[in-house]
Amino acid sequence: MISPAFPTSLADVPVPYRIVARHEETIDVVTLRVQPVSGSLPDFRPAQFSMIGVTGVGEVPISISSASADRIAHGYTLRRAGAVTNALLDRRIGDVVTVRGPFGRPWNLQRAEGRHAVFVAGGIGIAPLRAAIDDLASGLTAAPRRLSVLVGAATPNDHLYGPWLADLSERGVEVLRAVDRTDESWPHAVGFVTDLIAPVVAEWTGTVDVAAYVCGPDPMMAATIEMFRRCRVEGDDIEVTLERNMQCANGWCGHCQLGPLLLCRDGPVATAAELGDLLARSEL
Amino acid sequence: MHASSDIALRFVVGPDGLIGIVDELDRAGYEVWGPAVRDGVIVTRRLDGGDVLPIGYTVDQSPGSSRLVATGDRSRFGWAVGPQPWKPLVHPPSVTTMHLTQTAPEQPVTVSLPGRPPQRLALFGMRPCDLAALDILDHALLDAPPSPEPAYQARRDDAFLVVVNCGVPASTCACVSFGTGPHVGARLAHDLEITELVATADPRDEPDYVVTAISERGASVLARVAERVSTVHVDGHHVVAVEEQQAAASAAIERHLPADRMHEALAAGHDLDRWTVVAEQCVACGNCTAVCPTCFCTTINDVGDLSGSHVERRRDWESCFSLEFSRLGDGSVRSSVAARYRQWMSHKLGTWHDQFGESGCVGCGRCTTWCPVGIDFLEVAQGIVDDVEAR
DSSP states (O other): OOOOSSOOOGGGSOEEEEEEEEEEOSSSEEEEEEEESSSOOOOOOTTOEEEEEETTTEEEEEEBOSOTTOOSOEEEEEEOOSHHHHHHHHOOTTOEEEEEEEESBOOOGGGGTTSEEEEEEEGGGHHHHHHHHHHHHTTSSOOOSEEEEEEEESSGGGOOOHHHHHHHHHTTOEEEEEESSOOTTOOSEESOGGGGHHHHHHTSOSSOOEEEEEESOHHHHHHHHHHHHHTTOOGGGEEEEOOOOOSSSSSOSOTTEETTEEHHHHOBEEEHHHHTTGGGSTTO | OOOOTTOOOEEEEOHHHHHHHHHHHHHTTEEEEEEEEETTEEEEEEOSSGGGSOOSEEEEEETTEEEEEEOSSOOSOOSSOOSOOSHHHHSOSEEEEEEEEOSSTTSOOEEEOOOOOSSEEEEEEEOHHHHHHHHHHHIIIIISSSSOOHHHHHHHTTOEEEEEOOSSOOTTOOHHHHTOOSSOTTSSOOSEEEEEEOOSSOTTSOOEEEEEEOSHHHHHHHHHHHTTSOOEEOOHHHHHHHHHHHHHHHHHOOOOOOHHHHHHHHHHOTTOTHHHHHHHHOOOOOHHHHHOSSOOOEEEEEEEOTTSSEEEEEEEEOOTTSGGGGEETTEESOOSHHHHHHHHHHIIIIIHHHHHSSOSOOOOOHHHHTOTTOOOHHHHHHHHHHHHHHO
């Protein structure tokens, strides 16, 4: 299928994957489950992403949201945002898309061993956290002494993965949800997801010993880091996953710069210590 | 890489020696590229023989201006740099990286990769700053990424490098501040080093060319050339003349930048008003990034046929001055021209240190000469340092 002769990097060559399942999460968010047309499913670590594409349209970077123990297919949760995501989400079960990856620096989940692991997600930011939460909830990578999942979304209809979150609750994981706006039927909190942090973190008597994992829009992550800082959680104890315009995913194209960081190479995960004030700098 | 001490082959040759080097490289299977004059500028072109080198020119450069001037002498290298760095040869503006075929959505995608470039490159007449730029590109595209960039690697591998020392810097040059010129030394790996010594008694006489072999293969090329053209052994007079040229060229470079303070100043100067002031001039055309010998950014373009089933995937040069460059789902991160100018300068002189452990600028001055509105890169950079240090 691939003719040799030209020196190439395998990381640059797309691999055909077939869509084996498709789940509508919200009005504009869909999870695709895909399998390689031939060969085996590659290993990945939570927060790693792939370049997933449609021939003739292009590729987009999407993190793998399925559990790392899932050896059947990889899940990619996408929001309709442009030509490529539209083309991907218009594909049907049985269709073939292309995947390059996985790429990038994953979460450091060993950091959560014996500590209070707190996951904070804004909107579709829950997707890169899902595999990590699954890993820790099943004690796969590390065994935190307590696991909290704080999820924010614009409205109740924008919450992803409802059945999965309910299942986590059943299994003893603390799951708290917030929405920016809603009506009286919403049984959970109204407000920013950052408002959920202090009660959860401060509730633990004794030393604050938190390993935090955060994903969401830039302003939400900046606000989350600040809220954690007020709760005496900072530096290397907070990891975020960052998004810029990744194209080659090999550190060659320069698109995914965030100041000193080349995110496909140095990220997408970075600690709050590494990030410093980068998120606060406008148009960086 | 340091030259091994046993390579001491060094001759003085005339213009036929230059022709001999080009011929010898051609015979050895290299695709030889060197300087030529076209449309009033020094460009890079395939050399069929050393006799096509432009004779008797210099280039007057200043912000937004480049003028080719006849000198009346027989010099071949009486100019500093032309607009076109060597970058397009090793990192072409557009590379087809693969072809993708998918005849229907449910059919598998097949990938075919293009063949290797047929010939090895020989770059004849690089300047010391150009060599330094190539070294920087090596780090950015081969050493720092998780895996080397294959299209660059295919062209860069085995490239034969002939560096000509700079005797006539332009007013836009600042290599001394960056330690990249005007003479090369043996710090960076290359094959032959040439210094042109223009006849001082009568400029209509042909110059002497002091040619030094830096690498083993450079020595074997030079040895074969020496069998066919008349050579003179380098004597004290030549050594002094080369040293004098280096000292004079260094002294002629009037522009300096506190290069070692730029990284810190740019990190601290994100919110300076100066960015907005520069943006009032900047037209975001991207000329500076195109002529920059180290700007390496690319974008992936899939070009399909009408059926959409056959796609040529290209890796094309891209500029951080384009709005598309920082596009995310909801828009561009760097939507203002000020932010894009700041990105260009901050990367070149600042965050390049974080990403690759060195400066991304070699002080060649091309960005300033070829800016259509004459923005002086070094002047802006100095302004940033001054603004930050005055706070």
